[in-house]
Amino acid sequence: MDTQQNTALTRALAEIPGPLPARGVIHIAIPHTDRFTVVGNHLAQHPDLSCTAVGIAVRIQSLPQGIEIGIKALAARCREGEKRVAAALRELEAFGYLQRVRDRLPSGRVITRTIFCNQPTALLRPRPTAIPRQPAATATPQTPAQAQAPAPAPSEVPTPAPAPAPALAPSPSPSPSPEPDMPEPPPVPPPPSFVTPPAAPLLVPLVPNPTAPKPPPPPLPQPVEPTPELDRAATALLSDLRRHTPEFTLSEADIRQLAPGVAAWLERAAHPDAIRRTLTTDLPHPLRRPALLLKHRLTALLPPPLPGVRDLTVPTRRRVTITPFQTCDDCDRAFRSPTPGHCRDCREDRTHRTHREHRTHRSGDTRAAAA
Template identity: 80%
Template sequence: MDTQQNTALTRALAEVPGPLPTSGVIHIAIPHTDRFTIVGNHLAQHPDLSCTAVGIAVRIQSLPQGIEIGIKALAARCREGEKRIAAALRELEAFGYLQRVRDRLPSGRVITRTVFCNQPTALLRPRRPAAPQHPAAPAPHPAQAPAEVPTPAPAPTPPPGPDMSAPPPVPPPPLFAAHPAPLFVPLVPPPTAPKPPPAPLPRPDEPTPELDRAATALLSDLRRHAPQLTLSETDIRHLVPGVAAWLERATHPDAIRRTLTTDLPHPLRHPAKLLKHRLTALLPPPLPGSHDLTAPARPRITVTPFQTCDDCDRAFRSPTPGHCRDCRDCREHREHREHREHRSDATRTAA
């Protein structure tokens, strides 16, 4: 059974401006006419707030004035438990979205007001002075439209006195400064480290006319496999050294063509820049030589053979036959004793 298509969704997708992305979310924006709340991206995309805190903030912002937003009241409205709601309220309070203010009523009673600010960073900006409020003039009757708007009469000129050098009256200061405070303060700081320069296009170590001819033919033939990669002659001459470097490293032309034409973005606005990036970033290493593939020779280990002691027939390791260590020590001790006895006999004989 075929999958049933949603005709309304298909019609809505057809009305989305621009080409549809091949991956990621697709937004169908239908304007709201009633029952909607404006939420800033600084809250919806806050990097340090949990999704529960963002959802609780949106729920609080959508409620009218005077609604109770305590932990138990929110737990009765939401599916989250009291612990998660309490943790979310603490997050919102830490970032300034939720504030608790103690206030004293005229009767002397002290109460705590819960204040939610949809844009807490705006509270830190300098506030503009409010314009002076003038008493509103009575509205004319609908049937009696005024023929002319009365203009204020000019101020009377003071009569000339004995002192005509009096300074003129100082005009009142303007209501707004010449350079008002900015209405938006960016939350993301400007980048401090410059981007590294792009890597240069690879070039062959030994360019030859055969490599240039094969690289030019491969780049000119790409439009048969991908019409988006229709290149100009200037772009082809610029990209020829990169393809020649691939061919010099014994890369098969089919492998180069597959690397350059697979998984192209849609729409492709700059084909030459994409090919330059792929030729530079995906360059394979040179093929190893025959001596590089030869297994290294294992070091030879010299094993000292076993020998049999001439005196005690004990086995011991030595490159030459002879006596074991104990027998050598005994022989040295015996020879030393005999030498000492012989020297003492010679001393007695001389005496």
């Protein structure tokens, strides 16, 4: 049977402009339309960050705001252990990608906010101010009334219109020297300077939007093979909770809704007393919504299935039998054998000698019979 060809890959390679490289990686860039995160090359190709730190940074950058990114939370999402996650977070914090800021709430409580910046070097550069400058107008002599008038605000300065020259220019004097009684015109005030607004703070606390959509809660566990016996036992266990804990006086609708979760526990060989103890221990005070608390505990504390007999058996190692060394009785040569005796060469010589003696003995008997 011939090798199957990937026509989609062949067509994608044909659409790449220019000749394909003879070695190295070939990129097939397909634009993303949804569920993508923009990552800069300064992070993806950082020379001093480990690949684990880069991967943790990309994972953090792809998460929405408000998601817990502690060591235990990231270790639960990734395959790396808590030690590697903690080392990666320290690397990101050393290079400015991750920062922890202590903030005080209006109630007086001090909390720690974890801030991740996708481009920390951009925070250190000054922010450009896009304020247009007005063209400098031609300086014209002003009258004392115009000089004493207050200058308008920068936002109210109108565009200077060209004024007729005869109305503003003074008439030429026949005498080259000015009159001594005429006061000197005041100096022209410089154009108003625009004050550069202060740069934005380097770190802005990322407060999650309270109206942001929350992720849906995990569904209630269901039994793999629901049976009437499991449903009956789960319903009886939920109905009996009020005898031990009066706060868990559930309605029939709540019992019907929570019965599949208890059935999943019973299917995994959980003892009813253990289920009751897990559901009713360490309750919050006051307990406002008992059915919701039971649903959370049935979902979050679901035990794994019991392992089988084969899973609990320790694999036995194959014992390798080592044949000891022996010394040949004839030539004193060392050879491997379970029992002492002769080596292979001596055994072959003894066999040939025995055959030769046997043939000699038969030939002698034949000659004797012929005589």
